[in-house]
Structures are given as structure tokens and as C-alpha cells.
Amino acid sequence: MTVPADTRHVRDWSATPERSNLRAIRAIAWIAMHLGRPVARLVLHPIALYYLLFAPVARRASRRYLGRALGRPAGCADLYRHIHAFASVAMDRIWFAAGRMDLFDMPISGSPLMEAELAEGRGVYLLGAHIGSFEALHAVGLSHPGLPVAMVMYPQNARMIHTVLQALAPDFDVSIIPIGQRGSALAIRDFLDKGGLTGLMGDRYVASDSVHGSSVELPFLGCPARFTDGPVRLAMMLRRRVIFMVGLYRGGRRYEVRFEALADFSEVPADPAEREALVRATVSDYVRRLEALCREAPYNWFNFYDYWHKDEAA
Numbered sequence: 463m464t465v466p467a468d469t470r471h472v473r474d475w476s477a478t479p480e481r482s483n484l485r486a487i488r489a490i491a492w493i494a495m496h497l498g499r500p501v502a503r504l505v506l507h508p509i510a511l512y513y514l515l516f517a518p519v520a521r522r523a524s525r526r527y528l529g530r531a532l533g534r535p536a537g538c539a540d541l542y543r544h545i546h547a548f549a550s551v552a553m554d555r556i557w558f559a560a561g562r563m564d565l566f567d568m569p570i571s572g573s574p575l576m577e578a579e580l581a582e583g584r585g586v587y588l589l590g591a592h593i594g595s596f597e598a599l600h601a602v603g604l605s606h607p608g609l610p611v612a613m614v615m616y617p618q619n620a621r622m623i624h625t626v627l628q629a630l631a632p633d634f635d636v637s638i639i640p641i642g643q644r645g646s647a648l649a650i651r652d653f654l655d656k657g658g659l660t661g662l663m664g665d666r667y668v669a670s671d672s673v674h675g676s677s678v679e680l681p682f683l684g685c686p687a688r689f690t691d692g693p694v695r696l697a698m699m700l701r702r703r704v705i706f707m708v709g710l711y712r713g714g715r716r717y718e719v720r721f722e723a724l725a726d727f728s729e730v731p732a733d734p735a736e737r738e739a740l741v742r743a744t745v746s747d748y749v750r751r752l753e754a755l756c757r758e759a760p761y762n763w764f765n766f767y768d769y770w771h772k773d774e775a776a
Contacts, residue, residue: 499565499715501566502553509647510546514538520545520766527769530683530759540761542747547761550593551711558597568598572721574600575705575757580609585654587702589724590692590751591665598709598719606636612637614650625742651700661707662693664748665765678742680749683756692715698727698737704744706751710759722750 492622494502524544528536558563561698579586596613600761603611605675608652615638638648653660666688668691669678677688697704704723709717725744756763 463757468609469623490553491556494553495560499557500654503550504594506546506549506553509540509549513545513549514542519767519768522773523766523768526772527683527756527763527765529762530685530767544761546765547711547713548766551764554595554596554711558595558612567715568709568719569719570602570719570721575721575723579703580606580659582656583657585657586659586705587654587697587700588661588707588721589664589697590661590707590754591749592757593664593665593708593752593755593763594711595709595717596661596663596707598717599659599707601676602659602719604690608654610637610653612639612660614639614641614646614660614662616641620660621705628762631637646697647696650696654700654702657658660702662696664690664745665752678679678745680746682749682753687770689745691741691750694725694741696746697725698730698741701730703728706748708755710755710762712759722751724751 490502490505492683493505521541524541525536528544532540554566557563576586582646590598599611599613603609637653639646639653642663650660667688676691678691679686679688682689694704704724705727706722707720709719712718724747725740727740731740
């Protein structure tokens with residue numbers, strides 16, 4: 463399980479190392495695979511308690527976010543529930559990687575939208591957030607044998623867990639397209655052209671990221687926050703439809719996967735001002751949906767760092 467390491471101010475989440483170690487992750491994975499999910503979930507309680515007590519940066523970020531999402535001050539029980547939900551989702555990656563979808567109750571809404579995109583053979587461009595489980599994409603991949611799936615992400619932020627997942631499940635075929643490197647956009651285009659399913663996150667901004675583009679400041683849970691418009695601009699450049707995807711964790715073995723149409727860039731306006739307005743409108747729509755989800759399922763949003771830059775301002 464990984465949360466940001468304890469630094470005084472976390473200005474760039476992408477440079478924050480994992481707060482974990484390979485031996486611990488392997489031990490947890492061994493328990494999960496050999497003793498089963500019910501026993502493995504018991505291990506989550508001391509893990510969540512440890513981070514609640516000894517990760518002050520993550521704890522402070524959780525308290526601030528939950529206060530906004532819940533509309534009231536967050537207590538210790540709320541913080542514990544938030545961290546425990548994150549640990550649960552992180553552990554379930556083990557079974558997603560192993561293809562054990564039979565362990566979960568996972569209704570999927572919006573399937574016709576996905577089926578229509580796949581039928582065209584141009585790939586599927588998904589935009590999600592660090593809310594719930596984006597790895598629930600496995601449910602889609604397994605229902606379409608041979609469908610290539612790729613996550614666009616910073617691999618260094620979760621390299622240990624992915625190393626373990628690959629060792630546990632050699633057939634784990636979700637590729638990673640590294641972001642923030644030269645050629646990232648071309649790699650995404652080529653993957654989509656092969657009919658693949660590609661997922662990006664849009665709720666974190668890195669100023670130096672060539673793919674993520676510039677920042678857009680928008681109201682989010684009652685306070686302005688910076689969001690990237692890069693994934694939207696990339697979809698426009700590639701002339702793709704954008705599908706909003708979320709896999710909400712509902713507790714226990716329950717997940718809820720949703721696919722919703724977000725934008726259609728198959729035809730792009732010729733006027734630059736119209737294009738900019740379309741980008742802004744799409745990002746605003748994305749943020750509104752994310753905000754609604756944070757209020758609907760507040761313990762599902764997993765950004766344990768100074769999201770609104772309150773520490774930096776202080």
C-alpha cells in the first residue's frame with residue numbers, strides 16, 4: 463500500500479516516492495494469494511491504523527478533503543475509513559491482476575457506450591480520476607478476450623506494486639504507457655489505432671508534463687483548484703471521443719463501474735477560439751462530475767497530498 467512519504471510540503475506529487483517497501487508488499491501479496499481475501503482484509507486494519515498515526519501529511523490532506531466533501535469537520539473515524547478504503551482498493555489490484563473477477567460483485571453501467579466504441583475499431587479513450595479503482599478496467603478487458611488495455615501513468619510512483627503484480631500474475635496484460643516522456647502522445651495514438659483501451663487520469667496537475675499541458679483553475683469542493691487540460695487537448699489532437707470512467711468502491715466485495723460520454727472530438731472546430739472554449743467546457747464538465755462523485759462516495763478519492771496548496775501558501 464502506498465501513500466505520499468512524509469515531507470513538509472508536497473509541491474509535486476509525481477516526485478513523491480512510495481511510502482512502503484518491496485518486502486512488505488510481497489508479504490501482503492503472499493497472504494492474499496495463499497490465505498484468501500477475507501484473511502488478507504484483516505491485515506488492512508493495522509495498515510490503515512499505522513498510516514493514520516504515522517503519516518501526518520496524508521492525515522492532514524485527508525482531513526481537509528473530507529471536511530469539504532462531507533460538509534462537516536472530519537473526525538478520526540472518517541480519516542480511518544478513508545485510509546482503509548484506499549488500502550482495500552490497493553489490495554484488490556492483486557485479484558484484478560490475477561483475473562479473479564469472480565470474487566467481486568461489480569455491476570457495470572454504460573456498457574453499450576463501450577461496445578459501440580469498440581465496434582468502430584479505433585480504440586477507446588477513457589478519462590478517469592484517482593477515485594475508486596481505475597484497475598476495474600480488468601472487468602472490461604476480461605469480457606473482451608484479446609482486448610489490449612493500457613494505463614497512462616507515472617510508473618515510478620507505483621513501481622513496487624506493479625513488480626509484485628507481474629510476478630504473481632505473469633499473464634497480467636495491462637500495459638503502462640509512461641507519461642511525461644517524449645513520444646508519450648505518439649504511443650497513446652498508436653495504441654488506440656490498434657483498437658486498444660487506454661485510460662488516463664485528469665485530477666492531478668504537473669507543470670512540467672508535456673502531455674498534461676497547462677493548468678485550468680476551477681472551483682472544486684468550494685475552493686479553487688488546479689486541473690490539467692492535457693488529456694482533453696490530447697483527445698482533441700487525436701480526434702477521439704472521450705469516455706468518463708469510474709470504478710467506485712462500495713465496501714466489502716462490491717464495486718460499481720460506470721462509463722459515461724464526456725466529449726466527442728471526432729470533428730474539431732476550425733476556429734481556434736472555438737477549440738479553446740470546447741477544451742475549457744470539457745474540463746469544467748469533468749470537474750463537475752468528479753465533484754459530484756466525491757460527495758456521493760467521499761471515501762473513494764485518493765489524493766493524499768496538499769491538493770489545494772494550503773501548506774505551500776502558509
